[in-house]
Amino acid sequence: MLEEAVLHRPCGGPRILRDQLAHLLEAARQRHVEVQILPTAVTDHAAAEGPFTLLEPVGAHATVARTGGRLTTNRTTVRTLQQRYAALRAQAHSPAASRTLVENALGALRAI
Known part of the structure; x- marks a missing residue:
């Protein structure tokens, strides 16, 4: 369970964030791992x-x-x-929707 904001916070710079997102996406694709993203819009969680x-x-x-x-x-x-x-x-978003959010964030960083 991760807050959506961490998908966009470039701690260490864009390259580090890109590597972190790629690792997160790889983990989320494992059968025994479920990643869910809590939307930033959810203020009272x-x-x-x-x-x-x-x-x-x-x-x-x-x-x-x-x-x-x-x-x-x-x-x-x-x-x-x-x-x-x-x-x-x-x-939170479903695991499938969460993977899509991570993929989109990673795609945006690859453009940089």
């Missing part, structure tokens, strides 16, 4: 409180959440973050 990560380790009996620099298996915290993630997915 489910991750406005900050980044978080949900992990489901193989063989583990609980989902692990990382938020605020800490890991937790607290069911209430994990459930809240799972709900936020579901809301984000609903607010």
